[in-house]
Amino acid sequence: MEYGISTKCLYGDGRRVDTDGSGAVSFPIYQTATFAHPAVGESTGYDYSRLQNPTREQLERVVASLEKGIDALAFSSGMAAITALMEIFQPGDHIITDCDLYGGSIRLFNNISKKNGILFNHVNCAQLLEGEGTDGLEALIGESTKAIFIETPTNPMMNVTDICKMAGIAKKHGLLLIVDNTFLSPYFQNPLELGADVVVHSGTKYLGGHNDTIAGFLVTSSGEISEKLRFIIKTVGSGLAPFDSWLILRGIKTLAIRMEKAEKNTRQIVEWLCEQKPIVKVYYPGIAESPGYEITKRQARGFGCMVTFEVETKELALSILRKVRLIQFAESLGGVETLITYPITQTHADVPKETLAANGVTDKVLRLSVGIEDVEDLIKELERVFYE
Numbered sequence: 001m002e003y004g005i006s007t008k009c010l011y012g013d014g015r016r017v018d019t020d021g022s023g024a025v026s027f028p029i030y031q032t033a034t035f036a037h038p039a040v041g042e043s044t045g046y047d048y049s050r051l052q053n054p055t056r057e058q059l060e061r062v063v064a065s066l067e068k069g070i071d072a073l074a075f076s077s078g079m080a081a082i083t084a085l086m087e088i089f090q091p092g093d094h095i096i097t098d099c100d101l102y103g104g105s106i107r108l109f110n111n112i113s114k115k116n117g118i119l120f121n122h123v124n125c126a127q128l129l130e131g132e133g134t135d136g137l138e139a140l141i142g143e144s145t146k147a148i149f150i151e152t153p154t155n156p157m158m159n160v161t162d163i164c165k166m167a168g169i170a171k172k173h174g175l176l177l178i179v180d181n182t183f184l185s186p187y188f189q190n191p192l193e194l195g196a197d198v199v200v201h202s203g204t205k206y207l208g209g210h211n212d213t214i215a216g217f218l219v220t221s222s223g224e225i226s227e228k229l230r231f232i233i234k235t236v237g238s239g240l241a242p243f244d245s246w247l248i249l250r251g252i253k254t255l256a257i258r259m260e261k262a263e264k265n266t267r268q269i270v271e272w273l274c275e276q277k278p279i280v281k282v283y284y285p286g287i288a289e290s291p292g293y294e295i296t297k298r299q300a301r302g303f304g305c306m307v308t309f310e311v312e313t314k315e316l317a318l319s320i321l322r323k324v325r326l327i328q329f330a331e332s333l334g335g336v337e338t339l340i341t342y343p344i345t346q347t348h349a350d351v352p353k354e355t356l357a358a359n360g361v362t363d364k365v366l367r368l369s370v371g372i373e374d375v376e377d378l379i380k381e382l383e384r385v386f387y388e
């Protein structure tokens with residue numbers, strides 16, 4: 001019997017592992033670099049923590065079960081995870097990616113992966129898949145195309161791509177579909193079930209949930225990809241350390257209740273934002289008129305806790321950032337604390353200006369990661385920073 005998702009946050013797929021027979025309810029931190037062998041040719045199952053460590057393995061079991069994958073690998077950051085993933089490609093391979101992505105992913109693709117011989121097209125996937133046809137996207141696929149890399153909703157403009165439709169195109173052309181699922185977390189969305197081959201997470205965000213640890217994940221439903229990634233993680237050495245693995249394990253225990261509370265707060269905040277005159281536009285897939293609303297309802301169990309909005313002037317955007325007190329002006333998202341971000345100078349500072357402009361990321365755009373505070377306090381804070 002498969003557990004429900006809240007139960008899985010505590011126990012994963014249910015294989016409770018009592019590694020030392022003590023009955024410890026909290027999984028121990030195996031703070032060790034290496035493991036003693038009983039004899040030549042014998043192993044306890046662990047050799048060296050770069051390859052695997054019991055605490056990291058427990059975390060990987062929990063994340064694999066939450067994302068319904070056959071394997072999950074825990075990395076030292078979301079970027080380390082995506083960097084490792086790029087190692088499965090060869091020079092000359094071509095990857096189609098969304099044009100509105102986390103700025104760090106675009107920086108990696110354009111500066112490191114490109115140098116390693118991988119070619120990219122950055123396109124607006126949500127727009128290309130709108131309506132019936134898929135020709136616009138399929139026209140970009142050539143002999144050397146190997147994968148499609150998307151985020152949905154995207155960071156920061158909240159564009160929603162139909163994962164099933166994208167998976168159909170990927171299958172038809174023999175491409176891997178990679179979905180960065182950081183924004184909705186496995187609590188709200190499971191791309192592998194919708195046909196994706198690899199799911200990426202910045203574990204720093206909702207999985208960790210407390211703005212206190214950096215981590216990343218790759219989850220896959222393919223034995224072949226899992227084998228390749230296991231070889232890469234042990235070879236390049238970017239696996240998550242034992243203590244950080246434990247912090248993320250602890251964070252995940254409350255993923256379900258954090259997501260519920262933060263999403264409830266977000267709905268109320270979005271309602272408030274939509275009524276304010278100095279706000280030109282609110283980007284949130286839970287708004288019934290938003291282009292991503294119907295798709296999100298089909299493919300996810302919630303709309304998430306991220307909202308982006310455009311204000312009338314740059315001056316107002318800057319004054320909001322100067323005035324916030326309860327809400328903190330900081331990079332990152334997905335933690336219990338509400339954070340406000342200015343994508344143009346923070347998360348997306350290294351993205352070419354033309355790309356940003358084409359996506360609508362201007363100096364009037366702010367991004368809110370809604371936390372679990374009392375929503376009345378958050379709305380009072382917003383009223384103050386907008387109008388006082």
Ligand SMILES: *Cc1c(COP(=O)(O)O)cnc(C)c1O
Nearest residue numbers: 077078079102155182202204215
């Ligand atoms: C933060 C983030 C990343 C990068 O993760 P790190 O843990 O910061 O390295 C990747 N994708 C998305 C969508 C993110 O928000």
